C-alpha cells in the first residue's frame with residue numbers, strides 16, 4: 596500500500612466482501628486492520644481462517660472500531676442496516692462511508708445516516724469475484740484526495756478502477772461495465788451455438804469461444820490501437836473474417852449496443868427511485 600492503512604469494517608460478508616478483502620490482503624493490506632460483520636457464522640469462519648481478519652456478528656461494534664465502513668449488504672436491507680448503525684455508532688461523520696450497493700444514491704444515504712457523512716459509492720462488477728473487476732467510483736465533495744487514493748488501492752485489488760464525475764455517470768458505467776459481463780456472455784453463448792449448429796460438441800465450442808474472448812481482451816489491453824483498428828488489423832480484405840464482419844455490421848451492431856446501454860441506464864435510474 597502507498598496510502599496509510601486504516602481500520603476498515605465490512606458490513607456483510609457475502610461474495611463481494613470476500614473478494615475485496617481477499618484482494619486487499621493479497622496486495623499487502625494488514626489483515627489485523629480489517630473487520631467483517633455478518634449474521635451467519637460460516638462466511639465469517641472462512642474469512643478468519645483463510646485471511647486472519649477480525650470477525651463479528653455485531654455490525655455496530657465493527658463499525659465503531661473502524662475509520663472506514665464499507666456497506667456490503669443487498670440494497671433492500673440497506674435502510675434497516677443504516678438505521679441501526681446511525682442509532683448505535685457514535686461519530687459516523689468522522690468516518691469514511693463506502694457503499695457497493697447498486698442503485699442507492701448518496702442523497703438517500705444522507706437520509707439514512709445523517710447529513711454530515713462523507714461518502715464514496717463504488718460500483719464493482721461480477722468479474723471482481725475472479726480479480727478481474729471493473730469498478731466505477733464516485734465521491735461526494737467532502738471526500739479528500741487521500742480518501743480517494745486509499746479506496747482506489749483497495750479496489751485495485753480486485754481489478755481496475757475508474758473514477759467518474761457524478762452519479763449519472765455511475766449509472767452509465769453500470770450499464771456498460773456492471774451489465775457488460777452479461778452482454779459478453781450472451782454474445783459468447785451465441786458464438787458457441789453457431790459452432791455447435793455446425794457440428795462441434797458444446798464443450799469444444801465453449802473452449803474455442805472463451806479462449807478467443809480472453810485473447811481478444813488481452814490484446815485490447817496490451818495495444819494502444821483503437822478497438823476499431825484492432826478489428827481492422829485482423830480482417831484481411833476479401834478474407835473469411837471480412838465476410839463474418841459484414842454480417843454483424845449488416846445487423847447494425849452499434850445500434851444494438853447503443854439501445855442496450857440506453858435501456859440499462861434507464862433501468863438504473865428507475866431503480867434509484869425505489870430506495
Ligand SMILES: NC(=O)c1ccc[n+]([C@@H]2O[C@H](COP(=O)([O-])OP(=O)(O)OC[C@H]3O[C@@H](n4cnc5c(N)ncnc54)[C@H](OP(=O)(O)O)[C@@H]3O)[C@@H](O)[C@H]2O)c1
Pocket residue numbers: 606607608609610611612632633634635636638654667668669670672676695696697718719720721722
Ligand atoms: N456480486 C456482484 O457482482 C455485485 C456487483 C455490484 C454490486 N454488488 C453489490 O454488493 C453488495 C453485496 O453483494 P454480494 O454479491 O456480496 O451479496 P451476498 O453474497 O448476498 O452478500 C450479502 C451478505 O450480507 C449479509 N447480511 C444480510 N443481512 C445483514 C445484516 N443485517 N447485517 C450485515 N450483513 C448482513 C448476508 O449474510 P447471510 O447470507 O450470511 O445471512 C450476506 O453474507 C450488494 O449490495 C450488491 O448489490 C454486487
